[in-house]
Amino acid sequence: MSGKQGGAVWIASLVRRWPDLVDELSPTGRGALRERRGGGPVGGTTAPVRLHVSDAVRDITDGVVELEEAVRERLGLRPVPPAPVPVRLRRIAGLLDRIAADPLLAPHVEDETRRMAARCARALGDPEQLVRLPGRCPACDYVSLRALPERAEVRCVNPACRRVLEAEPNPQPTTDNRR
Ligand SMILES: [Zn+2]
Numbered sequence: 001m002s003g004k005q006g007g008a009v010w011i012a013s014l015v016r017r018w019p020d021l022v023d024e025l026s027p028t029g030r031g032a033l034r035e036r037r038g039g040g041p042v043g044g045t046t047a048p049v050r051l052h053v054s055d056a057v058r059d060i061t062d063g064v065v066e067l068e069e070a071v072r073e074r075l076g077l078r079p080v081p082p083a084p085v086p087v088r089l090r091r092i093a094g095l096l097d098r099i100a101a102d103p104l105l106a107p108h109v110e111d112e113t114r115r116m117a118a119r120c121a122r123a124l125g126d127p128e129q130l131v132r133l134p135g136r137c138p139a140c141d142y143v144s145l146r147a148l149p150e151r152a153e154v155r156c157v158n159p160a161c162r163r164v165l166e167a168e169p170n171p172q173p174t175t176d177n178r179r
Contacts, residue, residue: 007106010113011093013131013149014060015086017120021060024053024124056123060116064088067112071095074105114152121149130157139163 068088072079075098080091092099092109100106130146133154137144140161147154154165 007096007099007110007113008093009133009147009154010110010117010149011089011096012133013117013147014064014113014120015089016131017117017124017149018060018085018089020124021053021057021120024050025057053123056119060120061085063112063116064092067109068092071099071105071109074102075099114149117147117149118152137161137163138165 064085065082065088068091069079071077071092072095075095077095083091092113096109099109130148133145133147134143135145136142137156137158140156140158140163142156142158142161144156144158144161145154145165146157156163156165
């Protein structure tokens with residue numbers, strides 16, 4: 001798997017799961033609404049903020065900001081205005097062709113995005129969540145690729161194929177064509 005594909009996988013996972021993570025953090029989320037409906041005290045009452053969620057939100061936010069800055073600096077691009085995490089992630093995704101051409105930058109971007117995708121998945125407590133990926137399985141050509149962020153693994157869910165594609169930290173040309 002190339003660095004470009006690997007980075008794209010984890011960015012897609014993060015973009016998809018990030019709103020769920022922020023929802024978990026929000027005091028106006030579903031938990032708080034349920035509490036009010038139940039006739040509990042109003043005003044200062046909020047659902048307790050779960051520390052592992054707020055830590056993950058902060059860690060990923062900082063990580064995405066630092067990653068975008070590092071990418072733009074390395075590629076000699078001008079700084080861009082601050083933006084929400086998904087916007088920054090999409091901007092990084094838009095540079096993946098150029099990132100892939102840089103042998104130092106590509107593995108860094110892949111490592112960081114995979115780390116953050118795994119952090120997000122763990123904080124959501126949903127490690128077996130399969131994230132639907134764009135693109136086709138290189139083995140069977142079905143649009144059947146899913147990522148498991150917790151395991152930093154990509155696999156094909158076509159029952160006739162079930163190929164597992166690992167996202168290697170240091171992308172190598174694929175020489176092993178076993179299924
Ligand atoms: Zn397949």
